Amino acid sequence: MAEGVAIFAEWAEEGLHPVSLELLSEARLLADELEDKVQAYFLAPPDKETQAEILIRHGADEVFYVFHQCFEDFLDDVASHILAKMIRENSPEILLFPATARGQALAPRVAGYLRLGLTAHCIAFEIRKEDRTLVQIRPSFGENVMARIISLTKPQMATVRPGVFSKAKEDPTRTGRIKKIPLSDEEVKSALHIFKKHPRKAPKVDLAQARVVIAGGRGMGTKEFFAKLYELAELLEGAVGATRPVCHLGWISEEHMIGVSGHTISPKLYLGFGISGAIHHLVGIRNPGLIVAVNKDPEAPLMKKADVAVVGDVREILPLLIRRLKELKGESHEA
Amino acid sequence: MRFMVCLKPVPEPGTVKVDPKTHTLRRESATLILNPADRYALEAAVELKEKVGAEVTAVMMGPPNAIPLLKEAYACGADNIYLLSDRAFAGSDTLATSYVLSLAVQKLGPFDLIFCGKVSIDGETAQVGPELAAWLNWPSVIWVKDIRPAQNGFEVVRLTDEGEEELEVRPPALFTIEPEINDPRPPSIKRLLEMLTREVPTLTAEDLDADPSHLGLEGSPTRVLDVFTPTYEEKKEILEGPAEEVVEKLVSILKERGLI
Ligand SMILES: Cc1cc2nc3c(=O)[nH]c(=O)nc-3n(C[C@H](O)[C@H](O)[C@H](O)COP(=O)(O)OP(=O)(O)OC[C@H]3O[C@@H](n4cnc5c(N)ncnc54)[C@H](O)[C@@H]3O)c2cc1C
Ligand SMILES: Nc1ncnc2c1ncn2[C@@H]1O[C@H](COP(=O)(O)O)[C@@H](O)[C@H]1O
Numbered sequence: 001m002a003e004g005v006a007i008f009a010e011w012a013e014e015g016l017h018p019v020s021l022e023l024l025s026e027a028r029l030l031a032d033e034l035e036d037k038v039q040a041y042f043l044a045p046p047d048k049e050t051q052a053e054i055l056i057r058h059g060a061d062e063v064f065y066v067f068h069q070c071f072e073d074f075l076d077d078v079a080s081h082i083l084a085k086m087i088r089e090n091s092p093e094i095l096l097f098p099a100t101a102r103g104q105a106l107a108p109r110v111a112g113y114l115r116l117g118l119t120a121h122c123i124a125f126e127i128r129k130e131d132r133t134l135v136q137i138r139p140s141f142g143e144n145v146m147a148r149i150i151s152l153t154k155p156q157m158a159t160v161r162p163g164v165f166s167k168a169k170e171d172p173t174r175t176g177r178i179k180k181i182p183l184s185d186e187e188v189k190s191a192l193h194i195f196k197k198h199p200r201k202a203p204k205v206d207l208a209q210a211r212v213v214i215a216g217g218r219g220m221g222t223k224e225f226f227a228k229l230y231e232l233a234e235l236l237e238g239a240v241g242a243t244r245p246v247c248h249l250g251w252i253s254e255e256h257m258i259g260v261s262g263h264t265i266s267p268k269l270y271l272g273f274g275i276s277g278a279i280h281h282l283v284g285i286r287n288p289g290l291i292v293a294v295n296k297d298p299e300a301p302l303m304k305k306a307d308v309a310v311v312g313d314v315r316e317i318l319p320l321l322i323r324r325l326k327e328l329k330g331e332s333h334e335a
Numbered sequence: 336m337r338f339m340v341c342l343k344p345v346p347e348p349g350t351v352k353v354d355p356k357t358h359t360l361r362r363e364s365a366t367l368i369l370n371p372a373d374r375y376a377l378e379a380a381v382e383l384k385e386k387v388g389a390e391v392t393a394v395m396m397g398p399p400n401a402i403p404l405l406k407e408a409y410a411c412g413a414d415n416i417y418l419l420s421d422r423a424f425a426g427s428d429t430l431a432t433s434y435v436l437s438l439a440v441q442k443l444g445p446f447d448l449i450f451c452g453k454v455s456i457d458g459e460t461a462q463v464g465p466e467l468a469a470w471l472n473w474p475s476v477i478w479v480k481d482i483r484p485a486q487n488g489f490e491v492v493r494l495t496d497e498g499e500e501e502l503e504v505r506p507p508a509l510f511t512i513e514p515e516i517n518d519p520r521p522p523s524i525k526r527l528l529e530m531l532t533r534e535v536p537t538l539t540a541e542d543l544d545a546d547p548s549h550l551g552l553e554g555s556p557t558r559v560l561d562v563f564t565p566t567y568e569e570k571k572e573i574l575e576g577p578a579e580e581v582v583e584k585l586v587s588i589l590k591e592r593g594l595i
Contacts, residue, residue: 012497074495076465077474101496105477108462112433112469117556120460135560141457142346142353145562153556191474193503200498212594236595248371261459269594279565290592292585298573305567308574308588316578324586325595 002154004062005031006039006092008083009055010102016051018167019098021058023160025168026125027096028059030134033127037061039092043079045071049178056176058168063176064090068183074102075190080109082187087114087155094134095155098162107159117151119158121260123283134158139260139279144301146279163208163264163286207256207263212238212271215258216246217281219274219295219314223251228318229273235325241265243281259284273314277302294318336389338380339446341436341467342408343370344401345457357552358559359426367397369404372452374411376512378519379482380450381412387484390414392446394439396424396432399537406530410522417443421540426552429462435550436463437470438543448489449509453478461511468509476504480513 005027010017024038031038040060042052044067052065064086070078083106087095097107099121111118119136126135126148134156140147151157207213214233220226226246233240241258242251258265259281268289275281275293277300285291293306294317303309310317346352346365354361380391393413395405398420405416419435427435440446451464461477468475480499481492488505494513540550548554572588574581589595 074500076476080469101478101494104461105465105475108429108460108465109469109475111430111462112466115430115556117428117430118460118462118466119557120462140353140358140559140562141459142351143358143562145564147358147562148560149557150560151557191505191508192476194500195503196501197497198499198501261454269589269592282565290588290594298575304569304571306571308572308585310581310585311573311575312578312581317582320578320582321585324582328586328595 002091002093004037004039004090004092005034005094006041006087006090006096006155008095008097008103008106009040009042009063010098010100011042011044011048011051016054017098017100019100019160019162020055021167022162022165023096023098024055024059026160026165027094028168030094030125030127033129034093034132036093039064039090041083041086042066043071043082045069049180052178056178057170057172057174059174061176063178064181065178066181066183068188070188070190073194074105075188075192075194076105076109077192078188078190080106080113082183084110084113086181092155093132095157097157097159099159100162103159107157111157116153116155116157119149119151122158122160123164123260125158139283144279161264163266207239207241207258207265210239210265210267212236212269213241213258213265213267214238215241215243215270215272215275216251217243217273217275218245218249219276220246220251221274221315223249225315226251228322231322232271232318232325235322235329236269238267238269243275243278272302272306273318275302276300277305336387336447337445338384338389338391338448338450339440339443340373340377340380340391340393340408340413340450341452341463342373342377342393342395342404343452343455343463344368344395344397344404345370345455348456351457357426358562359552367401367404369407370452370455370457372454372456372512372514374519375514375516376450376452377408377411377413378517379479379510379512380448381520382517383448383482383484384412389447392417392443394419394436394443396420396427396435402535405535406527407522409530410524410526411520415443416535418535418537419543420537421550423540423545423547423550426555427550428555428557429458429460429466431550431555433463433466433470434554435543435545436467438545439538440467440471442538442543445507447506449473449507451509451511453511453513464509464511471507471509473507473509474504475509475511476502477511478513479510480516482510482516
């Protein structure tokens, strides 16, 4: 019988990947509703047992700590094979993966091996109690609406982007079981051999952590005018974000995309310029403080969602706003 | 060597229609374009072929009106093109799609490498590639931004969340291709003309010896239950009027909130 709400717990050099704790908090809520337990699948090198303990203190009841030196590297074929085997043996009811690089490489492989349905980039879940079904919520593919999706196979699998759920709180008194599973060298034979790693030099755009996000959409008109957003971002010490069409137009790189296909942000202040506010974009804005939208169309969905809806032309409003903020800065410098 | 490239027909943004009952995309009704990311996959295969000598087979699961897209792939350097098309494929989710593609590999293979786009603009799951690799029990590497021939196979560079990694890959293997890898060439007019009157071979479920229980909406484990439009509280402040006044008001709101 299927049992348990499971997550794939990803680790990073510095410790557990933060998204692991985000998935744990959601898994805990789902498991409590199902009166079930939370399991974490943790594939890591042999010296990471303290991280397995952290998983317990953040809500896991059982950690399957599968260890081998080879997990210093990420070998897609080995990791997915072993996960598939463990999942077949333990048959959890629900299985959540982070939509990180590793998660996106692994989850579909596991789904393929086990012939399971898989829903990408969910932004919320509900439990349908009568048949213990996981209702997976994400923006619909074609329409500007949210879809409720279910999977007819078990475990019911989904991926979730970093930043969508808040991190589980630590409870030092929590106890659980760590099941240590050593792997033999035979089991970790890979067709892949990683021979060099180049860590990113410049820090990645940190939209997820930004306190202020200045986002621009197609309404900015041109790449040149879009670049004005950097000026505003500098004044407000914020990061620049964008909608998908703008990234595809090449006005800014895809790393700046906000939404179901990009980052999930939780800023104190979000300023959106020339953005219609399609659901695909809006789901990327979680727990914002203040949302300000500037759009000439007062009926645009972002204008409806905004706390402050500025009706006007970005070509007028943005330069004025930049000028006014510069003046203010000047004043405070003089003061 | 033999390479396969998976090309997806996608509705041109803005022309999509959705089946009101199943909420799956109705591809027959839309204007189809080649999924933008797949151009880089095709170009990567063709460039590698030019380096190592190989044959490139482009495969597309889609409706018959996608055929011009395959002809374009031929004009961009594919040697063989195949449409996988059957009413039974309609409504397939990623598992069912990757199953059909895996049958094409059985039928048209053996292949040394399979190239997929990084992600599609309609499904946008980025699942079909790695799922196909799992059906075949092949290794896969996602987000590949460089491929070089090497002693025992290939050396590839992949993007990761931390930066980049260089790997040695023993074929057969499947790659999903990062758009920064190349600049796709324009179609050759000569090859387009050559295709003008040519039939594009189409493989049906029967040709592929498909197990009907894995196909289409019925064979897809995921189901859209329903759709809804989120509602927002109407708590907002609307600023309208001359731009100067509006900006002044906005600045004072930001000040009040301690945001500037
Ligand atoms: C599967 C899928 C995934 C997607 N993922 C994402 C995602 O992650 N992120 C994302 O952002 N999108 C995503 N999209 C696209 C999304 O559906 C919308 O198409 C997109 O967000 C719209 O971008 P936009 O607001 O910049 O452009 P538009 O919708 O064209 O809006 C432009 C707005 O600017 C306003 N405007 C025009 N000129 C001016 C002016 N001079 N002054 C003021 N206002 C002006 C217009 O009134 C309009 O409201 C996805 C789509 C699909 C199908
Ligand atoms: N119907 C299809 N026919 C051929 N290839 C496909 C099809 N669907 C998806 N693919 C391949 O899988 C990649 C990822 O698609 P997706 O999982 O929809 O984001 C695409 O870029 C294609 O290379």
